[in-house]
Amino acid sequence: MSLIRRILNLFSRSGLNDDIEAELRSHVEMRTEQNLQWGMSEREARHDALVRFGNVTATKERVIGADAALVFESIWADVRYACRGLVKSPGFAATAVVVLALGVGVSVAIFAFADAVLIKPVPYFQPSRLVGLYESIALGPRYHLSYLDYVDWKRENHTLSALEAFDGGPVALTTAGGVEQVDGGVITAGFLRTLGVSPILGRDFHEGDDGVNAPGIVLLSYGGWQKRFGGRRDVLGETVMLDGTERTIVGVLPKDFYFSPIGPADFWSPMRVQTSADSRGEHGITGLGRLRDGVKVETAAADFASIEAQLAKQYPDSDGGRGATVLPFSEIVVGKVRPLILLLLCAAALLLLIACVNVASLLLVRTEGRQREFALRGALGASRGRVVRQVVIEAVSLVATGSAAGLAASYGFMQLLLRLIPLNVQVEMPYLHGIGLSAHVLWFAMAVGVLMSGLLSVTPLARIFGGTMRAGLTEGGRSAAGTVWRHLGANLVVLELCTAVVLLVGAGLLGKSFYKLLHTEIGMEPDHLAMLRMRTPTVGYERETLKVALERRVMAEVGRLPGVKGVATAQLVPVSSGSWGSTTFEVVGRPSHTTKEATNRVVSANYFSVIEARLKRGRYFAESEDASKPLVTIVNETFAKKFFVGEDAVGKVIRFDASSPPIEIVGVVDDIREGALDAAIVPAVYTPMAQGPSGSFFVVARTARDPEEMLPELRAAVQGVDRGILTLDALSMGYRIHHSSSAYLHLSSAWLAGGFAAMALLLGVVGLYGVVAYSVSQRTREIGVRMALGAQKSSVYRLILKEAGMLVGVGIGAGLTCAVGAASLMGNMLYGTAPWDVGTLVGVAAVLGAAAMMASYLPARRAASVNPVEALRAE
């Protein structure tokens, strides 16, 4: 009880005083009473009591001295002293606080993101035990599995306690107003239990819900429940029409449930059991597993590799050449952003370091000026501990002010960073929701604060106790004072400049990569191209000829729009974020033991001429080539080079498998970038829409006007053909390229590195200015003497600039070396740009050199304008 009371006493010193006074008074009065009993007169009795007691006030002070509250009070006095000191030198205080706030603000904001992305991205039960499962094929490691493979994997494995599967995609919801496209998820019965999620209303899927003849049921997401059913609790048992079949609502998922690989789906249906043997080749689902206790991901990977090897032997047609990929689930969710976040974290740490170093150097300068003060304190009997306490309190006051400002700023930085992420990408990052000053983040800020306080205390203390206190008094803290600091300060500035160079080079390289990326050769003309994705109605267009007829009608209708120069259709358009739609095939007349794989696109006959692709050999499709004619295909150049080395691909015949009809290659087109901008080109085969239409495709229109403006007309025209058509995303090719995830990734990293680099440059230059200015102030007398002895202004300039130039030269030189090293580490973030890109390196050196010389010119000018008489008289 007493300690708390005593701490409270700090704020009411009078309370403590009264308490002690009352106690001492009662002592004196008891003695007086005793004396009276012994027969003294009242006056005598009181006098004797007081004499025996001695000096009441002194005793009181000593009692208070034993009290904890006094310690607090003297600390409070030190804090006030520190604050007064800061207020007295506002230039120093403002610079230090701003620099600290900048460092803290940025690092805290970045940490908040890192915390969200790296530490808690997966909001499920024991997330570290979850793994994603894929099949690997020649094109890459993360391709879908087929349902029958999934069943075999589930049965044969020994490393997972549960294996489930999922798939996601748009479904058509029939509402009173017509057909609407909504996002849906398809999951196996035990999927939610494996994640550790259970519905807040109704029930989860059971085994048996996925039977071939089981009644259709569906789970609602919380968002879908609120939006479409007003959050009514009696929604269970109601039915909805999804993709033309009736489903009964059996439950509602929790509000915070989110499954990134599928996205924000409103309707979750059970995955139907598939039994037909030929469905083994239909690869369309992804596995989700939970590792058994103590099993490592690598062990599971080996397990599935051997299972898949067995399957490949058993079913060479559908599983030949396929392997298994097992990845930690967090890798699937945040794998793409992790390198970016780590890069950011490094940059933030560097920035924080620069900020601390800057403030430490400013503090050192200040300590120089206060050498006499500390010496005097020592002479007057201040113990080492007392001086340490005061310095620490000064550091803590500074850091506390800077951190408070930094925390406020970090909130702003977080919002700014969030804005750098486009909305459609943010949807895929649910872990970023509610990012802010969480407990984790505050702890981090606290830790940073403690570290900074430590650094900012140790630096001046090393200076104070480095030289003896007495020396400080006698020498007047002048002549020898600068040497230690000059060495230290010079090293610090070199470090700062070096860091600034690294960040600037990083920003420059990323910017250049982004530019290169946007100007990647994509094998077509992206300007003035409007695109709309659509789906054929599910009812009334079952036969392929009807689908083809509809596609023709759509093209004719769109072609009539004013401003449209040409219309084509394609199952998928270039610059996709993933590698969708691939097919296996074999070359007729060659042994078929190795299955080959290629990206497959179904396009209209005039597609290549509308997108202005370049024909390398052979011909394009003819309008007349429909299902009644022999099957034809056009391949890309990579395909031709890879599979027909030294031969002419045109005229060769391929087929998808032994049971499908042969297809003749009639043309070779220059590579079109079907996948991501920075991904390698893979072999591609294009087949005509008329010979095998796709139910969902893009309408691609070459426009004379701004394609963005045309989009609403395009949509209206397509819908005018048939009300049952589902029209999906409409966008221009230019937009697609600029907003593709790889472009966005490069753009944001270039912006971020640029932002960091600007701050680092600013801080580095401020640091340099501080060091040179300090050096000049220390050498005022020397410069005065030189000038009195006849030195010219120009030689004084030379003196100071030479010193600064040395620092800048070493800093930039070391920085460039480090930068090339650092850039090599971020190799995969660079696109078409070498880490040692000469233009960037030279540019950075020039910018930094110019800024640095400007920072040293100001103090040099001051040095040159020293009046020798005044400088000497000041002694």
Next chain:
Amino acid sequence: MAKNDLQGTLDLLVLKTLSQRSAMHGYGIVVHVQNVSDDLLKVEEGSLYPALHRMEQNGWIGAEWGLTETNRKAKFYKLTAAGRKQMRAAEESFEQLVKGVRAILHYA
């Protein structure tokens, strides 16, 4: 070696006094020490009160306002468990000191 500090001796006197009575005020302690030691030992008020406060900080004794027999308000001090432990340590240390000093004095 025994710790030889005078402050420790005053602490010991106070702690021992409090261990023999349930609760005492500062004046009572002064009187008690003087009486029991036949006026040989005299506790200075100027040292006693700071010592009491320090010991209270250390948690060796607890303090509480109360009334004396003559109905006067006074602060009463009481030994705590930690104080009892401290007292035993101090007692031992003091015995060692006395033994050492006596050995020197009797050295012939």
